[in-house]
Amino acid sequence: MTTTYTARPIAPRVLKELRTTDDAGRPTAPFTDTEGGAPLRCCLGRSEPGDRIALVSYAPLRRWAAEKGADPGAYDEVGPVFVHADDCPGPDTGAALPFTNAHRTVRRYSAEGHILGGRLVEEPETFEQAFAEAFDDPAVALVHVRAVEYGCFLYEVRRD
Numbered sequence: 001m002t003t004t005y006t007a008r009p010i011a012p013r014v015l016k017e018l019r020t021t022d023d024a025g026r027p028t029a030p031f032t033d034t035e036g037g038a039p040l041r042c043c044l045g046r047s048e049p050g051d052r053i054a055l056v057s058y059a060p061l062r063r064w065a066a067e068k069g070a071d072p073g074a075y076d077e078v079g080p081v082f083v084h085a086d087d088c089p090g091p092d093t094g095a096a097l098p099f100t101n102a103h104r105t106v107r108r109y110s111a112e113g114h115i116l117g118g119r120l121v122e123e124p125e126t127f128e129q130a131f132a133e134a135f136d137d138p139a140v141a142l143v144h145v146r147a148v149e150y151g152c153f154l155y156e157v158r159r160d
């Protein structure tokens with residue numbers, strides 16, 4: 001399935017920081033993943049048994065805002081994400097949208113970094129439609145794809 005939208009992994013520069021200290025100021029504690037299957041925000045795929053990974057606090061909106069010069073104020077949130085503990089090649093370019101195998105929320109944000117609403121996405125083939133619908137509103141600058149039950153941030157899709 002081809003996609004017109006790009007799932008953005010955590011930027012390499014940010015990963016480098018998170019692999020030392022996370023966005024909550026805690027030192028990163030890598031461990032060997034014995035089971036595999038952790039959703040990695042660096043590669044946008046699942047970990048393999050034996051991978052060295054870390055669970056870190058990440059502030060996706062704060063990181064985006066720093067890049068764009070926006071001030072999300074109280075909308076800033078920090079949450080747990082899995083990443084490879086060491087340098088990794090990142091996601092396959094041109095791959096299908098990741099993590100579409102479960103119910104997700106697509107949360108919309110304005111250029112100021114304020115929440116503009118969201119939508120529950122239940123079927124893998126309706127993600128494209130949910131993004132198209134979000135960006136039909138000219139006020140929407142980016143969306144977050146999040147897990148429904150845990151609320152965890154999975155990846156970002158931007159208008160550009």
Ligand SMILES: [Zn+2]
Pocket residue numbers: 040042043044083084088089090
């Ligand atoms: Zn990785």
